[in-house]
Amino acid sequence: MSDRIFGGIGLVLAVIFAWQASIIQESFLTDAVGPKMFPYIIAAVMGLASIYFLLKPDPEPDWPRGGRLVEIIFAALVMLAYSQALPELGFVIATAITASYLTWRLGSRPLESLAIGIGTSVGIYVVFRLLLGLSLARGPFGF
Amino acid sequence: MELMSNLADGFAVAFTWQNLALALMGCFLGTIMGALPGLGPSNGVAILIPLAFTLGLGATPSLILLTSVYYGAMYGGRISSILLNIPGDEPAMMTCLDGYPMAQQGRAGEALALSGIASFVGAFFATCGLVLLAPQLVKVALLFGPAEYFALFALAFATLGGISSTNQAKSAFAAALGLGLAMIGVDTQTGVPRFTFGEVHLYDGIDFLVAIVGLFALSEVFIFLEHRGTDRDISTKPKMEIGRIVPSWSLIRSCIPTMGRTTVLGFIAGVLPGAGASLGSFISYSMEKRLVDRDGTFGKGDPRGVAAPEAGNNAAAGGALVPMLALGVPGSGTTAVLLAVLLALNITPGPLLFTQNPDVVWGLIAALFIGNFMLLAMNIPMVGLFTRVLLVPPRILMPIVAMISFVGIYGISGSSFDLMVMVGFGILGWGLRKLDVPLVPVILGTLLGNEMEVNFRRAVNIADGDYSVLISSPLTILLWTVAAVGFVLPILVGGLVRRRMRMARDAKGGVRD
Numbered sequence: 001m002s003d004r005i006f007g008g009i010g011l012v013l014a015v016i017f018a019w020q021a022s023i024i025q026e027s028f029l030t031d032a033v034g035p036k037m038f039p040y041i042i043a044a045v046m047g048l049a050s051i052y053f054l055l056k057p058d059p060e061p062d063w064p065r066g067g068r069l070v071e072i073i074f075a076a077l078v079m080l081a082y083s084q085a086l087p088e089l090g091f092v093i094a095t096a097i098t099a100s101y102l103t104w105r106l107g108s109r110p111l112e113s114l115a116i117g118i119g120t121s122v123g124i125y126v127v128f129r130l131l132l133g134l135s136l137a138r139g140p141f142g143f
Numbered sequence: 144m145e146l147m148s149n150l151a152d153g154f155a156v157a158f159t160w161q162n163l164a165l166a167l168m169g170c171f172l173g174t175i176m177g178a179l180p181g182l183g184p185s186n187g188v189a190i191l192i193p194l195a196f197t198l199g200l201g202a203t204p205s206l207i208l209l210t211s212v213y214y215g216a217m218y219g220g221r222i223s224s225i226l227l228n229i230p231g232d233e234p235a236m237m238t239c240l241d242g243y244p245m246a247q248q249g250r251a252g253e254a255l256a257l258s259g260i261a262s263f264v265g266a267f268f269a270t271c272g273l274v275l276l277a278p279q280l281v282k283v284a285l286l287f288g289p290a291e292y293f294a295l296f297a298l299a300f301a302t303l304g305g306i307s308s309t310n311q312a313k314s315a316f317a318a319a320l321g322l323g324l325a326m327i328g329v330d331t332q333t334g335v336p337r338f339t340f341g342e343v344h345l346y347d348g349i350d351f352l353v354a355i356v357g358l359f360a361l362s363e364v365f366i367f368l369e370h371r372g373t374d375r376d377i378s379t380k381p382k383m384e385i386g387r388i389v390p391s392w393s394l395i396r397s398c399i400p401t402m403g404r405t406t407v408l409g410f411i412a413g414v415l416p417g418a419g420a421s422l423g424s425f426i427s428y429s430m431e432k433r434l435v436d437r438d439g440t441f442g443k444g445d446p447r448g449v450a451a452p453e454a455g456n457n458a459a460a461g462g463a464l465v466p467m468l469a470l471g472v473p474g475s476g477t478t479a480v481l482l483a484v485l486l487a488l489n490i491t492p493g494p495l496l497f498t499q500n501p502d503v504v505w506g507l508i509a510a511l512f513i514g515n516f517m518l519l520a521m522n523i524p525m526v527g528l529f530t531r532v533l534l535v536p537p538r539i540l541m542p543i544v545a546m547i548s549f550v551g552i553y554g555i556s557g558s559s560f561d562l563m564v565m566v567g568f569g570i571l572g573w574g575l576r577k578l579d580v581p582l583v584p585v586i587l588g589t590l591l592g593n594e595m596e597v598n599f600r601r602a603v604n605i606a607d608g609d610y611s612v613l614i615s616s617p618l619t620i621l622l623w624t625v626a627a628v629g630f631v632l633p634i635l636v637g638g639l640v641r642r643r644m645r646m647a648r649d650a651k652g653g654v655r656d
Binding site: 020031032045046049050052056072076102106133 | 332539573
């Protein structure tokens with residue numbers, strides 16, 4: 001069933017891709033092939049592969065049960081929030097929070113995770129900023 | 144003797160203190176990454192590309208650093224195979240068959256040292272083969288026009304899944320997905336934006352480094368989140384005694400014929416499109432088993448069963464560099480990542496690389512030789528240290544991997560948008576892995592998409608819009624034929640090869656349980 005759904009999504013994706021290719025604004029200075037042809041070929045390959053999934057799906061993969069799926073979605077959300085917070089909070093604080101969250105979810109005890117998170121963050125800061133001189137995000141406190 | 148002088152120039156490039164230090168650091172980091180559960184050559188190198196890039200290293204030094212990491216990771220992969228019976232990556236699977244039983248008999252140290260020596264032999268002679276073969280291939284490649292290149296790219300995608308590929312439709316889908324992602328951004332030939340949805344951030348296209356790090360490194364973090372506390376969690380395995388670490392000379396000598404044969408076989412498997420390192424180690428092991436296993440000791444801790452796949456695997460890794468450097472078309476996942484390294488440094492691999500940037504090519508080849516000796520020297524005495532790395536639990540390791548990925552990508556662009564795209568790729572990579580869709584074609588598609596389209600359009604434009612030019616010359620017809628055969632063959636015989644590989648593993652599983 002998963003493969004059928006995947007095939008359906010793939011087919012929709014291929015159609016959207018072809019449609020988006022068809023509305024590309026061509027400039028008056030164009031070559032014999034134009035910017036649309038190659039995307040059409042890609043859309044065709046994608047569409048054909050998707051139709052194959054619909055007709056001959058593989059055995060069902062081992063999807064995680066509800067709780068674990070929420071776990072993954074939450075981790076992704078935290079990472080997205082981290083991407084946004086990085087310039088606001090500065091590298092050290094934002095990273096310490098995110099790393100703590102991740103190690104906690106991967107099975108560390110709460111207090112332990114706080115220590116691991118701070119350790120990870122400070123460790124990366126020392127190695128990459130102080131030793132190697134990489135530019136990391138600077139927050140209101142300059143680190 | 145032009146070859147020798149080229150090679151001497153290469154060594155002159157590589158023998159600076161900075162480059163030697165980078166090679167040493169790369170070998171060390173690479174071995175650790177290879178040994179760590181959940182990090183292999185591809186994601187190890189993937190995480191480090193943006194870092195090498197932002198550190199402002201020149202082309203040759205970064206290449207030296209990253210290829211040392213690559214070779215180191217190939218060495219390190221065997222450590223978890225032997226000690227934990229968990230292969231770090233697919234080619235290391237065959238090493239488990241005899242390596243783990245040896246470890247159970249208390250001969251882990253010997254197995255590790257022997258596999259180190261076998262890796263060295265395989266990699267060393269494969270690098271020699273690379274030196275001899277790549278310039279010859281360059282001569283052929285100079286005959287290639289745009290139509291031939293277009294066919295060659297198609298060939299690379301068609302054979303990427305390899306002979307043991309499970310589902311060719313999924314490889315094709317993955318390739319199309321990658322190529323489609325490469326189309327995003329301003330069209331290089333006519334300057335019109337494509338698939339940008341008016342979003343300014345997308346005008347430059349999606350940086351392939353963002354895609355690579357997201358797909359390879361972040362998806363691994365999600366996989367670990369999913370499997371926490373289940374039997375696939377590695378931290379629950381028992382600890383293993385190492386034993387003596389210096390193998391006796393008679394043991395090494397008994398393995399020399401095995402190493403010689405499997406090195407040749409592995410190298411050929413690496414050069415051929417679509418075979419790659421996993422097939423290299425697999426056929427090496429099966430051939431040796433058939434040739435020398437008279438007492439039925441293979442699979443029960445025979446040292447030759449450790450030497451064979453390791454020599455084959457590392458020889459194949461060296462062989463895979465031949466098409467990557469000479470044609471600019473990688474044949475495996477890790478070489479695809481190395482191609483990303485070159486592209487990130489603004490170097491276009493292919494025949495012209497040998498004439499335009501000889502210092503890069505020969506410096507790299509010299510670095511491979513140096514790295515090899517360093518790895519051998521490092522691995523035998525320090526193997527105890529590397530095994531301790533296995534004790535780092537994933538719950539600490541994985542957040543570090545994630546955070547370093549963010550640091551690398553942020554260092555390149557300093558934009559939150561790229562970071563969010565990377566998280567998106569991480570989720571995408573997790574989903575695709577669950578559905579058994581290979582990630583390497585996606586990467587290769589984003590890397591080569593624009594180049595492939597340019598060749599396609601150039602060929603047709605030169606012929607005034609006549610599409611038949613794509614299959615007009617004998618060379619294009621040959622390439623398309625090989626591509627078609629390479630795509631169809633796994634559908635016909637892939638099941639058989641996979642069954643054999645599984646059978647070899649199950650037969651051994653019986654001994655273990």
